[in-house]
Amino acid sequence: MKLPYFPGCTLKQTAKNFEKSAMASARRIGIELVELPRWNCCGAVSSLTSDDIMHHVAPIRDLVRVQQMNDDGILNNEYRLVVLCSMCFNVLKRSNMLVTKDAETLNKINEFMDTEPDYEGTVEVKHFLEILRDEIGFDKIKEKIKKPLHGLKVSPYYGCTLLRPREIGIDDPEAPTIMDDFIKSLEATPVDNPYKSLCCGSYHTVGNAEVVAHRTYKIIEGARRNGADVIITSCPLCAFNLDNRQELTKKLHPDFEYMPILYFTQLMALAFGEEKEAGFDENFVNPVPLLEEKKLLKKVVSRGE
């Protein structure tokens, strides 16, 4: 299955391991993710005021690229756009929903983008997790894994943009299960966390990192008290806040203990035996000692040891 794919800025910068691990995992289940040509930043957050149409132009221009890939024969009648980053997914889906429901706004945007073909409202924005659940099926994934992640206790962190608002979310905003089912398909053990969809503080990490660190404490402690070894996420901003902000969290809360934070695709790559593509060396809190202890990675013994 060949599917168009939107990476977004951060997957080319601090979240390279997210993209790399997703690509390797997708190949194992017969999906080829084809990057959109000439994609642009979606804007990261949705425009929420009624008169601000301008900020919908960037995401809509990205959707035009999917049409062009079909027109150019790169894709054959394939309009499902796959997104890995939760924030990009949210923005692209919201703008798409706005213009498919509101012909006047679509017309305004099309008139404004006078050097681009008109957007015809044909694209469906899909998060990669939705493709795994609805197109491949978690049962099929379970059949295809090479290394079952037995004994690994994984707490899913859903965050905000994968679930809310309701019409955009990929699961029940109050009781999501998609990540739990994903974890089970890799034969790891899902661990519940009362703070699995509590906002991490998002962009407050710029200029007010302490606000984020207090939430990081709450979220990670919630997972730990329920017995988790590791947390998974699908958002590069949540990942930064939960992973890199642990240093500040430790300063503010001396009883805090570090916990590895992984992209869900890193766990998937590990289960598919693609650990070289998992990019574990790019995580802030090193997950390798934990994975070695759980016998999911072979311990590299250096000479003289």
Added chain:
Amino acid sequence: MTEVIHIEKKNVKFLQKVVELSGEEVTMCEQCGICTTSCPMAEEMDVSPAGIMRAVQIGDESVVESKAIWFCASCFTCTVRCPRGIDLAKVTEALRQLTLRKNVDHIDLDEVKKESLPAIALVSALRKFTG
């Protein structure tokens, strides 16, 4: 203690402005407080989310000066829980825009600690905090 609230023309005008900009019927709010109990940022705020809604309803323009509207991170938890179907994230966005559209930024980038940040953090902070 009973407080008498005088609603004048300028208060009504402010309410109408926020309703138009947000597209939300703020007067539908019945002050149940679910937004406040759901808000992950409430403990940082000087006015609660329900308090913000009440202020807009009575046209109390001082809410634009509150710290609370800037702490709202548009997580949409209140939005999915509001029994009256109000999208509060749109209301706080409208209130922030009233300042940002006067070309007054909420962050000074020179003041932001120089550290390596992901693009997603910088883009979203600039979108939310600058005009």
